[in-house]
Structure formats: C-alpha cells, structure tokens
Amino acid sequence: MLKGYDVSKYERPSVAVDIILFTIEDDQLKLLLVRRNEEPFKDKWALPGGFVKMDESLDQAAIRELKEESGVKDIYLEQLYTFGEPQRDPRTRVISVTYMALAAKTAWRLRASGDVVETGFFSITDLPALAFDHESIFKYGLERLKSKLGYSSIAFGLLPSTFTLSQLQKIYEVILSKNIDKRNFRKKMLSTDLLVSVGEKLAGGAHRPAELFRFKKREVVYTD
Amino acid sequence: MLKGYDVSKYERPSVAVDIILFTIEDDQLKLLLVRRNEEPFKDKWALPGGFVKMDESLDQAAIRELKEESGVKDIYLEQLYTFGEPQRDPRTRVISVTYMALAAKTAWRLRASGDVVETGFFSITDLPALAFDHESIFKYGLERLKSKLGYSSIAFGLLPSTFTLSQLQKIYEVILSKNIDKRNFRKKMLSTDLLVSVGEKLAGGAHRPAELFRFKKREVVYTD
DNA sequence: TGAATAGTGTCTTTCAGACAATATGCC
C-alpha cells in the first residue's frame, strides 16, 4: 500500500536484475558468468545482469541483459528471489531481483558486448570466486532447480527440441548428483504424458540408435 | 552484475514491500487490509505495505510495516515474489517486493497508525475490490499457501502455541476448501514427528475435551 | 441420557524403488 507520495521526496535504491543461467555441456551443469572490468570486484567473475530501466518490466530487463551477452534462442526464465541487504553492494543501495534461466547449450552463442569483456560457462563444481553476494544467489538458484526437478517439467528447458530418454535422464543425474535406475526413470517419464515420440531415431554412435522424443508443451518464456 | 556506476546518473524506481497477512478466524481464512486515504485509489482497500528505507533490509521493511498497523506477536514471514510492471502504480515506477505473513488471530491487535485510518480482516471469499495490482498479489500468495500446505509445516504459523488436532485439520480444510478424513489426517500428522503432546486437555465445550499439542520447531521469523 | 466432539484400525490402491536380461545398430 502506498501512502502519500512525493516522487522527489525519498531517496531511492537502485534496482538490478541478476541471472543464473544454467546449461548442460559435457555431462555437466554449467553456469554463465561474466568478468567485471570495473570496480568494485574488478576482474572478478559475476552473474550477468544490470539495472532495470524505468520503462521495462523486470522480466524484460532479464531478457535484455541475457541478449546483450549471448545469442539467445529459446529460453526458460523464472524469477527466483529478491536480495536486498543494505550492504550487499559497496557503492550504494542496490536491490537485486534474481532470475533463473535454462537453455540448451546449442541455443547460445556467447559474445562480449557493452561493458563486458569476457564471458564463459563454468561447471558448477568448479566455480571461481564470485563478486558481491552472487555465490548466495547461485546456491539459491541451484536449490530451486534441484527441487523443481522433482515436481515440474523444468528439465526440458535444458534440452534441445528433440532428445532421447537417455539424454533426459542424464540431466536429472547431473543436477541431482546421483545415479538413477534406467527402468524406473523411463517408466515414470513415459507415464507423465509429457513426451511424444517424434518417430525418428538418433543415429551416430556405434550402437543401437535411440528413439527421439519431444516435449508436448514446452515452457519457453522467450524466443528470439 | 553491476557495470560502471554513477549514483546520480540513472533514474531509479521506488521500491515498496506489500504484505499478504493471513489469519484464521471463525473457521475462515482472512486477509489483513488497510483503507487508503490518499489518491490514487483513495478510500479503496489495499494490502499493508510501504516504501523500503535506505538502511533496512527487505525483511526488516516488511516487519516494520506490519508493526505499524498491528500489534505483532509471533509471525511467520516469507518473501513471495517481486512485481515490477512499469505501469502498476499510476504515480511513478514502483517495484513491489511482496511477502506472505501468517499469524494466529490472537497474536494481533489492530491499530490505526500513521497514514492508515482503518484496518480490517476480510474473509478471502468476500474481499472488496483492491487497489493497484493487489488482487494479483493476493492470488499469488494464496496459491503459494495452498501449495506449501502439502509439503511443509507452514500451517502451524496460523495456530496459537498449543492447539488440538481438530483445529489443525480445520486449517487445512479451510485453506484447501475441501473436507479431509479425520483418521487419515491424524495418522499422517502424528507420523511426521512434528507434534508433541503437552499433556493437557482443552475443556470448555459440551463434549469430550481434546488433547493439546504443540509444534516441535516453530518457524517464527519475528517475535515482538 | 442426549448432544457434541474426540479418538481409533483395516483394507485397497497407488507409487517408488530394487533388480537383470534381451535387442539393435555399427564397426
């Protein structure tokens, strides 16, 4: 509820969005980071993000920041949590609305742009020290991802439009850091009615080719 | 990630907190509202809330606002979601970090204070028209509450420190809008190891008195 | 003793998890 309000009367914090972008590559869960070239935390790695403009929504700000630092294709985007400790940024009061984004590795082509000189994907088991409170934000996002694997179809955001059941299972195994029984996994997945066979096989290996599936209703928030 | 930054360089939005405070009274789920006495939406009912001060955290802002409009005792508080559509407030850009609070009815003593002239609890089945996008915020909070009933001990936030199993069951029934089998409910609750008998009975009615329990680990975020 | 709520057990169905052998394509 907003009480009597004079736009010029109060000091206001800055509002930023910061994004946890996860992808899967080489059977590992990876996180997109950018290297800062300004103080504070100059030369440190940080989450991609930036300030929210006055005429854009929070979701739009997150999408814009992702676009600036990567070639966006299909992406799943979900607001995570808002971090607002008064001292989390040493320069001034900055409140950060954080997002989790998921994408297949093929959907991305990194590009340095604007103030960012270097970007890269890092395995979550081997992250560098992060600027600000970005370590906390990452941990929060990872917990959310693990938790949502169990009761949602969020995992599909990490796969290309067609995929095999083995690829899908690998996503679960990597994120949850545990092995899953193949028969039980397939039984459960096929019983959900979320998958449709595309009637093709994925050939290529020196072994039996696997059936390709696609996800019935893909939760894509933004398509470029 | 914050790029090169000059505090005075950018226009900044205002940041507010708005709070969904639920309580149970007369076997109904009720919501705390305050009546606005300023434009816009003068005389309309709205969620309690206000602007975040520069030196307080978001949680602290939510607690402060609740204190201003009620006699706080024990309260459960959880951040919900951040609403930031550019036009959600007609005066200026306001980003609202929303919270859900739960409390037993006994924990509250409403008081008009500051800019608020009138406060009241409304049954969620009979809400007045709400100011701004507060209807959306309410719906979001209600869904979160319903969802968390199933896998967390959040319901205890709505009860006094000791309670009967029938009272606890009523909470579930009211929030989920459905009847629950008494035997199954008690079986499940007692199997969770969350409850401790306090060894007393609740007398008073013209019927068999019920055993009183307390919650083993109470999730209270703020105690006055 | 009647009214009102407290308290209690069994059966069935469903879901999760353990567990191993055969099928297919490529070289």
Place this chain on the structure above:
DNA sequence: GGCATATTGTCTGAAAGACACTATTCA
C-alpha cells in the same frame, strides 16, 4: 561377432485414501 547403448517387466514396501464405530465430557 563384438561393442556400445537401447529397451523392457516383476516384485516389494511405503504411503495415500476409502471407510464406521466407540469414548468422553458436559448440560
């Protein structure tokens, strides 16, 4: 034929859900 991955079913234990009667207190 050998290698590598794909594909498939049964059993068991746990949890959820359907279902009805007895117990206790007070007026």
